Amino acid sequence: MIGRGYVQSNRVISTALVDALAPRLLWLIAAATLLISGRAFAFGLIVVDGSDSDWTLTQSCFTKPVGVNPSPIQLNRACVENNNTLLNTGSLFTLYESPSAFPTGVDTYFGFLYDVDKDGVITDNDRAFALFFPAGSGGTPASLNVYTAVSFSLVNSYSNPGDCGGPAGQNGWSGARSGTVVEMGVAYGCLGLAFNDDNRLFRMGAYPNFDLTYLARYNGTSGTLIAQTPPNDVSLLVSVSGANRNFLSWTNPTLPNLHEGVLILRSTGAPPNAAPISGTAYLVGQSLGNASVIYLDRGQSGVNTFTDVGLTNGTRYYYKVYNHIGLNSFATGNVPSSSGVFSEPTTRSSPSPMWCYSVGYPSLQQPSTDLGVGIFTASNLGAVTANLTTINNPLTDGGERWRPAQLSGAVQVRSPIVPLFNRSGKYILTGDQAGFAYVIDSQTGSTLWTGNGGTALGDRIQAPLGVQLNQYANAAFKTAHPNRDLVFVATRNNSATNNKVFALSSVDGSVVWTYAPNNLDIVSGGMFVDYANNRLWVGARSNGGLQSSLRVLDTLTGTQLAALSLGDLDMGVNVDFVTSQVYLANNAGTVYGVSLSAMSTVWSSLIGSLSSYPFPTGGGFIASFKSGSVASYSIGGTTLTQNWSTPIATPTGVTANYATNKLYVGSSDGKLHQLNGTTGVDEKQVLVSDQNIGMPTFDSTAQRLHVGTLDGRICAFQLPIP
Amino acid sequence: MEPAAQQSVTEVRSVTARLSVLGSEGEHRISAEFLTPAGVPYEGRSAAISGTASQTETVEFNLPVAGTLIDSSNLTGTWKVQFFLDGQKFAEQPFELTP
Numbered sequence: 145m146i147g148r149g150y151v152q153s154n155r156v157i158s159t160a161l162v163d164a165l166a167p168r169l170l171w172l173i174a175a176a177t178l179l180i181s182g183r184a185f186a187f188g189l190i191v192v193d194g195s196d197s198d199w200t201l202t203q204s205c206f207t208k209p210v211g212v213n214p215s216p217i218q219l220n221r222a223c224v225e226n227n228n229t230l231l232n233t234g235s236l237f238t239l240y241e242s243p244s245a246f247p248t249g250v251d252t253y254f255g256f257l258y259d260v261d262k263d264g265v266i267t268d269n270d271r272a273f274a275l276f277f278p279a280g281s282g283g284t285p286a287s288l289n290v291y292t293a294v295s296f297s298l299v300n301s302y303s304n305p306g307d308c309g310g311p312a313g314q315n316g317w318s319g320a321r322s323g324t325v326v327e328m329g330v331a332y333g334c335l336g337l338a339f340n341d342d343n344r345l346f347r348m349g350a351y352p353n354f355d356l357t358y359l360a361r362y363n364g365t366s367g368t369l370i371a372q373t374p375p376n377d378v379s380l381l382v383s384v385s386g387a388n389r390n391f392l393s394w395t396n397p398t399l400p401n402l403h404e405g406v407l408i409l410r411s412t413g414a415p416p417n418a419a420p421i422s423g424t425a426y427l428v429g430q431s432l433g434n435a436s437v438i439y440l441d442r443g444q445s446g447v448n449t450f451t452d453v454g455l456t457n458g459t460r461y462y463y464k465v466y467n468h469i470g471l472n473s474f475a476t477g478n479v480p481s482s483s484g485v486f487s488e489p490t491t492r493s494s495p496s497p498m499w500c501y502s503v504g505y506p507s508l509q510q511p512s513t514d515l516g517v518g519i520f521t522a523s524n525l526g527a528v529t530a531n532l533t534t535i536n537n538p539l540t541d542g543g544e545r546w547r548p549a550q551l552s553g554a555v556q557v558r559s560p561i562v563p564l565f566n567r568s569g570k571y572i573l574t575g576d577q578a579g580f581a582y583v584i585d586s587q588t589g590s591t592l593w594t595g596n597g598g599t600a601l602g603d604r605i606q607a608p609l610g611v612q613l614n615q616y617a618n619a620a621f622k623t624a625h626p627n628r629d630l631v632f633v634a635t636r637n638n639s640a641t642n643n644k645v646f647a648l649s650s651v652d653g654s655v656v657w658t659y660a661p662n663n664l665d666i667v668s669g670g671m672f673v674d675y676a677n678n679r680l681w682v683g684a685r686s687n688g689g690l691q692s693s694l695r696v697l698d699t700l701t702g703t704q705l706a707a708l709s710l711g712d713l714d715m716g717v718n719v720d721f722v723t724s725q726v727y728l729a730n731n732a733g734t735v736y737g738v739s740l741s742a743m744s745t746v747w748s749s750l751i752g753s754l755s756s757y758p759f760p761t762g763g764g765f766i767a768s769f770k771s772g773s774v775a776s777y778s779i780g781g782t783t784l785t786q787n788w789s790t791p792i793a794t795p796t797g798v799t800a801n802y803a804t805n806k807l808y809v810g811s812s813d814g815k816l817h818q819l820n821g822t823t824g825v826d827e828k829q830v831l832v833s834d835q836n837i838g839m840p841t842f843d844s845t846a847q848r849l850h851v852g853t854l855d856g857r858i859c860a861f862q863l864p865i866p
Numbered sequence: 867m868e869p870a871a872q873q874s875v876t877e878v879r880s881v882t883a884r885l886s887v888l889g890s891e892g893e894h895r896i897s898a899e900f901l902t903p904a905g906v907p908y909e910g911r912s913a914a915i916s917g918t919a920s921q922t923e924t925v926e927f928n929l930p931v932a933g934t935l936i937d938s939s940n941l942t943g944t945w946k947v948q949f950f951l952d953g954q955k956f957a958e959q960p961f962e963l964t965p
Contacts, residue, residue: 373894373952476953481899481907506908508935524909554909556935577930606933636933638868638880666879668933685933712876714933731876755938770940794940812939835906836939854939855906 204369206348206357215353216247222348222357224256226364227329234339236364238348240326252277252351254319254326257293259345260336266345266359266469267404268292271299273335274351275319275328288317288330308334326350332364340365358422359473374422376402377475378448378467380527380550383487383502384542388457390487393449394465394479395547405442407466407474408450411435415462415483422473435464455489457496462486480504480525485856492538494866495830498848499542500859501531507852508838509558510797512572516845518545520572520586521858522555528574528584531858533846542860546589553578557608558670561586564650565614565629573631575605581633581648593653595633601646602635608716609633610671610680611650612699621678624700630656632680632699634667640687643667645680645695647702657702663691669757670716672726674740679705683713683728694728696743706743710736720760723779727758727765735767737779747782751775756797756839766807768795774809776824788824792817796839799849801863808849810837816851818865828865833857873964875942878931881961883947886924887915897950898927903943908936931963940965 205223221241227234240254255274259266270293275285288308290300302308305316308331319328332338342364349356361370376397384391397403407426409416411434418433420426430437439450455461464484467475477484485502492498507523514520516535522528527548534540553576561570564583571592572584579600583592595601610632614622629650635643643666645659665685672681678699686693692707694717711730719726725737725746733753737746751767758765764778764787775789794812798819801808805821814833817826835854842849847863868879883898897912915923927947931937942965949957 377953476950478897478910478950478953481910482948482950482955483907504907505910506906506935508939604930606930636930666933714937755940835904836941854902854904854941 204362204367206360206369216250217252217350217353217355218242218244219348219350219355219357224346224348224362224369226342226367234332234342234364235329236332236335236337236342237327237329240328240348240350242324245323246321246326248277248280248282250279250352253289254321254328254350255289256349257347258335260293262344266293266347268294268297270294272296273330275321275326276301277321283321285319285321288319288334302334309336337364375467375469375473375475377477377479378406378465379479380525380548381463381465381479381485381504382529382544382548383463383485384531384544385487385490385497385500385502386538386542387492388453388455388489390452390455390461390463390489391449391543392452392463392465392485392487393544393547396446396448397467402469403444403467404469405440405445405467406447407437407468408439409435409464409466409477409484410438410452411462412459415486416464416477419464419477420466420468420474422468435462457489457491460486460488480856494862494864497832497859497861499531500857501529501542501544502857503527503529503548504856505554506854506856507858508796508836508854509556509852510799510839511841511850511852511858512559512561513841513843513850514561514570514586515843518586519841519843519850519858519860520559520561521850521852522551522557522559522574523852523856524554524556525856526551526554526576526578528555528559528572528582528589529858530586530589531860533843533848533860535846549582549584549589549591551576551578551582552580553604556606560609560611562611562613562629563615565627566651573609573611575601575607575609575633577604577606579603579605579635581605581609581631581646581653583631583650583653595631595648595653596646596655597653601633602637602644604636605633606636606666606668607634608670610673612673612675612678612680614650616675618675618678621675621700625656627651630699632671632673634671634682634684636666636668640665640685641691643684645671645682645697645702647699659695659697659702659704661695661704663687664695665691665693665712668714670718672717672719673699674719677741679743681717681726683710683715683717685712685714686710693730694738708738708743708745710734710745715754715757718757718760720762720765720779722762725779727760729754729758729767735765735784737782747779747784749784751777751784755795759798759800766798768792768797768809770794774798774807774819774824776821790819790824790826792826794836796837799840799842801842801844803844808840808842810839810851812836814853816840816849816861816865830861830865832859832861867961873962875931875937875940875963875965878963880931881929881945881963883927883929883949883959884924885926885949885957886922887917887951888922894952896925897953899948899950900927900929901946901948902941903945905946908941908945936963 223239225237253274260270272291287303317330346362378394381394416435464477466477485504490496505524511521530545559574570586575581579602581595612630631648633646643664647656665687680697682695692709694708696706724740729735753770776787796810798807807819815829818828833853838852840851849861893916900908911927913925917923
């Protein structure tokens with residue numbers, strides 16, 4: 145009877161049950177006094193006689209091993225059993241069974257690989273123990289051979305079963321083959337082990353065709369066999385496209401136990417549809433499904449980049465990177481998703497992009513620009529990214545300024561970059577959908593602090609963070625907060641009432657004040673800081689019209705100064721200094737002008753649902769309509785006048801090049817549209833993606849547009865558009 | 867869906883994908899990938915589970931909708947969540963989001 149434990153699809157479904165252990169141990173102790181003839185151990189229980197008739201106890205078995213080449217040997221069962229009779233030594237028994245008789249006309253080996261040094265990975269420091277049956281031999285092996293576990297160099301060969309070590313009278317090995325069954329017993333002394341020191345990474349196999357089981361961890365003391373879960377994946381896999389090349393980079397798992405090397409698959413037309421099989425050795429150039437192996441390394445390689453050259457510009461190449469540990473045990477390769485990443489080499493000649501940086505998950509928020517130096521953004525990958533702008537060096541243009549800063553959740557906020565009080569350099573303010581707020585050094589990517597002492601401020605942060613900088617603040621602010629800036633964070637909780645607004649100290653992220661009125665719905669849009677009056681304007685939802693949605697707070701204390709019921713407000717609040725009004729739009733399509741000083745509504749107009757906040761133009765605004773147009777409005781007193789309207793499919797918010805009077809807007813048609821600021825004429829378009837693209841940003845120094853995409857890229861385009 | 871009666875991207879606060887796994891002995895990793903109606907990977911999450919052969923382990927993955935880029939970009943249609951156990955896909959579930 146083959147036991148209760150089995151491994152299926154690389155996962156343990158069940159293994160030996162604990163309640164079976166106690167009676168078994170008693171029985172084993174009783175059996176220890178028996179004298180067993182033949183090739184069995186004197187101290188053993190199981191008679192190695194080439195049949196499975198003695199395997200009637202609980203055993204731990206693998207399912208049918210993965211056969212790379214099922215000929216000439218196939219295993220349909222591979223089981224392991226510990227026999228400890230004296231509590232300080234013991235034997236390891238293994239059973240191999242084939243669906244048909246094992247071949248006798250070729251040299252065959254049956255054995256197992258053992259993580260002797262117990263470091264969690266099988267390397268040449270570890271050993272393979274194998275019964276050797278020479279061609280033509282019958283049921284008795286010629287020897288127990290011991291090899292290094294990766295290169296299979298012979299270390300020892302024991303033809304005499306009693307020669308391989310262990311306590312006197314309790315050592316040795318034994319093996320037998322009969323028809324479809326091979327049994328093998330090895331004393332712990334022969335393995336260099338002892339009871340309670342027998343918890344090892346383990347793998348059984350038959351040779352010469354390497355029909356290997358999955359890796360598992362076998363604990364002989366407890367009699368359990370636990371499948372080794374796949375090794376950790378690499379992380380933060382990205383690609384930067386250039387002329388006829390794609391440059392991949394990733395972060396390897398921590399050396400040495402979790403990383404031996406990587407294998408990279410590349411395909412075209414669709415992501416790789418097959419994965420490397422653990423236990424299989426691959427070669428560069430080898431086909432695997434629709435993909436081919438383009439890179440492979442071993443030896444605990446520290447390589448974490450790969451430049452794929454000689455590619456065709458405009459062709460989409462898909463990549464998956466598989467970390468592997470000893471014996472070609474491969475990780476899932478589902479990084480950043482099961483689709484991997486794709487990248488399209490580019491001519492770098494407008495209208496083609498200068499570069500695109502692929503992160504694999506949507507990045508539709510407007511990027512932030514360090515003019516002429518770099519571009520910063522984030523994505524649903526949950527990492528803040530930084531790319532270089534190097535106009536005169538195409539090899540570094542678009543490259544990473546630093547490895548992405550991994551946060552705890554998806555990031556959909558636009559992240560302002562600001563100088564902080566009493567610190568050099570600039571800092572990225574951001575929040576994630578795990579509810580954390582962060583300040584990240586734009587020069588290094590290191591996290592300066594995580595707000596609230598590292599404790600989440602809410603369920604999610606969806607609204608861009610606001611900041612009041614001490615150096616630009618008035619005397620009242622400097623008096624109240626003499627040695628710091630204030631960073632404002634609003635929550636998007638799983639509640640329509642318990643959302644909060646926090647003011648955090650720029651020094652260490654500690655909470656300075658909290659606005660928690662118990663009637664605040666989710667906040668999703670950007671807040672506006674009125675420096676002159678020390679006011680924070682916050683737009684929120686209205687809990688079905690039950691709560692006021694626009695709150696104005698005192699930035700010095702968090703005290704509520706005004707509350708207006710304007711319907712659900714998901715989009716940001718912005719100021720027009722010409723009219724001294726803030727503009728905001730509710731989800732139902734009404735736009736409001738609210739007096740900056742009086743904090744009361746000056747005018748309102750139902751114009752239709754917007755996809756982004758009203759973009760102030762000085763006495764008016766630009767509106768992007770969900771229904772598919774972009775329009776310009778002027779404000780005269782309380783009257784709204786439309787200047788022009790241009791059809792654009794599901795437009796994003798706009799960005800402006802004031803020097804040329806051009807507006808740039810993204811669209812669900814995947815194009816960047818250039819509109820004439822005076823007439824609204826859709827003058828030029830650039831195709832970016834076959835999916836939605838985000839709101840662009842303009843670098844006036846480099847004369848470039850940067851835009852993120854739903855398909856997980858950030859792309860740079862040189863102006864002017866031809 | 868939360869609220870349960872809603873499917874509109876402006877009204878659905880979040881979608882929760884709940885998965886129960888029976889007999890997942892040992893330590894394993896459950897991953898979920900949310901795919902847009904166009905099949906684009908939108909977001910991935912993962913969680914570790916550790917159980918016995920007789921236990922049922924339940925994991926939840928929550929996708930915020932209202933006020934997110936799903937809402938502002940009008941990503942409506944049939945979405946899909948795919949589940950992976952130790953990297954192997956083993957289940958998927960569609961759900962609908964409307965304008």
